[in-house]
Amino acid sequence: MYVPDTGQGGQNExxxxxxxxxxxxxxxxxxxxxxGGQIPDRFTEMLGRRNLNHWGVRDGRDWIWPEVxxxxxxxxxxxxxxxxxxxxxxxxxxxxxxxxxxxxxxWGGLIGITGTPPLMDDGHITVPTFGIFNNKGEWxxxxxxxxxxINVVDDPSIRSRGxxxxxxRAVSEVLDALKKNPPTQIKKPKYxxxxxx
Numbered sequence: 424m425y426v427p428d429t430g431q432g433g434q435n436e437x438x439x440x441x442x443x444x445x446x447x448x449x450x451x452x453x454x455x456x457x458x459g460g461q462i463p464d465r466f467t468e469m470l471g472r473r474n475l476n477h478w479g480v481r482d483g484r485d486w487i488w489p490e491v492x493x494x495x496x497x498x499x500x501x502x503x504x505x506x507x508x509x510x511x512x513x514x515x516x517x518x519x520x521x522x523x524x525x526x527x528x529x530w531g532g533l534i535g536i537t538g539t540p541p542l543m544d545d546g547h548i549t550v551p552t553f554g555i556f557n558n559k560g561e562w563x564x565x566x567x568x569x570x571x572x573i574n575v576v577d578d579p580s581i582r583s584r585g586x587x588x589x590x591x592r593a594v595s596e597v598l599d600a601l602k603k604n605p606p607t608q609i610k611k612p613k614y615x616x617x618x619x620x
Contacts, residue, residue: 425453429508430460437466445493448606449597451590452516453500455526459507459533467515470497479611496600497522498593501571506530511555514569522600523572525593531568 424440426433437452444450452470472492479485501513501524510533513524533555539547556562573596575589582588 424450426457426466426512428458428460429463429466429512430458433457433460433508434465437469441469441493442491445491447495449495449601450493450497451500451593451597452497453590454505454509454512455500455502455589457501457505457509457512459509459511461508463508463512463515466512467519467521470516471519471521477609477611479614485611495606496597496604498596499524500589500593501526501529501569502577502589503527503530503568506532508533510564510569513571514564517569517572523593523596524569525573525575525596526571526589527574527577528570529564529568531564531566533564 424437424444426437450470470493472489473494474487474489474492476488477485478488499513499516499522501509505513506529510529510531513529516522517524534551535553536549537552539549541547554562555564573592575592577587577589
């Protein structure tokens, strides 16, 4: 799944692509070149949603619930062009332990801007108004970026031959995780027999 930004377009793309692929055993989320937008907490919450139960349907296919959730392994791709919300997305992905981030360190431009006072000539002034710090009370990401769990150089000589070493490594990580923990198929138990009351 490709997430081009963390604004409205990226949110729409992630929801659209996740709904189309959540039944696959593993997922790769490509957020390289993510230009940011908003804070991607909803992105991480959706990707981290797990199945909680099943519904046995009398006439038809059984349901899983929540119906749009993914239990399998995931990996994320990030690079130095991922910035702002594109910095925050892999950080949240790592914090939620959804899978490895593969690629290169993100841009490190996560400073928020709220309110843009208008000028007489219809121009605006933008001033950084908030930054990010972790639960230990340490400033993070701004000016540093997010380090991937697995650093893979995006070698132009390999890319020119039509290959993508970062994507290949992310797919390899997901496939290895599937081999170690293959998905299980939950079978509906026999219907209970209730004594007559």
